[in-house]
Amino acid sequence: MRAQARTRLTNELLVRLLDSASDAIVVLDADQRITIFNKGAERIFGYAAEEVVGKPHGVLLPPDVADEHREYVRAFGASQEAARGMAVRREVRAWRKDGTEFPAEASIGVVTENGSPVFTAILRDVSEQRRAAGMSGLLQKTALAVAEAKDTTEALGVFLRQVCDAVGWEYGDTWVLNDKGTALVCGQAWYARVPGLDDFREASLRLFFSLGAGLPGRTWEKREPTWFMDVSSEPAFVRREVAAKVGLRTAVAIPILAGDDVVASAAFYMKDPRQADRDVVDSVRGVVAQLSALFQRKRAEEELAQYREHLEELVEQRTAQLAAANGELEAFAYAVAHDLRAPLRSIDGFSQALVEDLGGRLDAQSLDYLQRVRTASQRMGQLIDDLLKMSRTTRGEMTLGPVSLSGLALAAVEDLRQRDPERWVEVAIEDGLEVKGDARLLEVAVRNLIENAWKFTAGVDRPRVEFGAMEREGRRAYFVRDNGAGFDMAYAGKLFQPFQRLHAMNEFPGSGVGLATVRRIIQRHGGHVWAEGEPGKGATVYFTI
């Protein structure tokens, strides 16, 4: 059964089998003349079998390698591999009938018939694979080059050269969106030093394209590659005359996007007329994606630079406004210092003059009234002085350095003890509390706080003032605590407002700017200040720096 089913290998069947193969199968005799040339070979090489049968196999190779290859086949016939019946595979350069060259993978084997070698070569056109490999190589190389390029100009240069090299285009150029975003203007170009291409470049440099116009403009509008198979007959191609003159036929433009916007177009040109080739376009688009990323990054950098510039402008503006406001404040303070006090001096002075000159002739009530006039003007003088002092703490440069808060507190207590020797106050000051700040301002702040504590403990049995530090919400807070008059927490917000007082004047004198001054000083140091207290049980003022 098996014997009957086995197909008899006839010559005719053999030929039909060979012809059914898609590869080229070429059989050579001992002299390396072609004896069999299958249909696959006819298709790949462009010869009819009868044109080459009987001819040396050199007709299928470029002339410069024919002799070398002939020697190779001979040597192979004598090799050990051949003796063992093994085929060798190698890549060869092959030649079509029309004289064009293509890369082929050849598997060469040898059998012996009647003592003579018979060579078989099975060839496959690998130009497609090569081109694909070339593309992926191009993609990788360009991706690297683009990543290493220091700017988009350099990246575009590398891109144009490498794409032209890999795909076989003769000319490549770029069209870049102008600053206003209204037109694509001619950018860099790369082209082989072939006569005529300079003319094309010169003509290009004079052009720009609006949306939809010409090859670059179309790509810009469609946001898709545009392929012109023959630019010399393409009405939309503005440079068709010069292109025809220098022999450029095929052109393709590919958009370069940054985000969703077309920012440039890359165009390539070649002399051969060529059908739109999707593989080529897709490969180049892959590279363009790298470029797009670069453009995107560049754009982001530009935007950032713009924001930065704008910010600087804004800061400058604000600084100028602030300087103007400060200048006005300065002038205001100066006027207050000079002009507001003068009338008070008159009121006080002439009241006193009346008392002195008419003292004996005035009744007690009149004298009391005059005394009230004087007290009021002196109080207003004091208010003006305190106000000026407070405004001074918000003006002027700060000089930062290490400041011993403990030392400042101690000095303030010493002064108070000298001023009020009759008072006895228990004082506890934590040692070694040091911060970075403006010594002059911090002295004013600490002094104000200690003086407040001193003042508001006047009426208690065992007055005690404490200065120390503790952790509050993860930050170091300094505090001045007393067991004096205290205050109602309902008014805590008012404490730090200027001229807000929570006690009657005759109870505790003061102008109400002390804590406001403290708050300004602490704020200038980037810190916070707050207070806790209870009527009759004392108060604690905290601050951070």
Place this chain on the structure above:
Amino acid sequence: MNNDRYIMLVEDNPDDEALTLRALMQSNVANDVVVAHDGEEALNFLFGERDGAEAARSPAVVLLDLKLPKVDGLEVLQRIRADERTRLIPLVMLTSSKEESDVIRSYTSGANGYVRKPVDFVQFAEAVKEVGLYWMLVNEPPPRSAELGG
């Protein structure tokens, strides 16, 4: 008391003028006070437009307000210090403000003292009295030859 000596007060505010004169009279340090009401008048007096009797002598001290019409106090001070004839005349600023910038500029321009007029007249009179006493009685004036530029 040396009758030859007098105080020059440069003051534009008539109230302050009256109060300062009152304080000076109370203290008995000065029977003779020359008052100029602005900077220009003060300079004219010191630099010549005065009659022969006064031209022969300079004030024992000039009490100079800072804020003055026409030529302000600081400029008066600088012009006095720049001129050979007047550069040694004792001069005390008597003014409303104790703004740090005013104090510094006064001293760097060659003021011998800086007194701030307190609102409280009792204190004010006390301050004027002390200044008058010091410059009229305690201080030894520069020799006349030096005053005239040697």
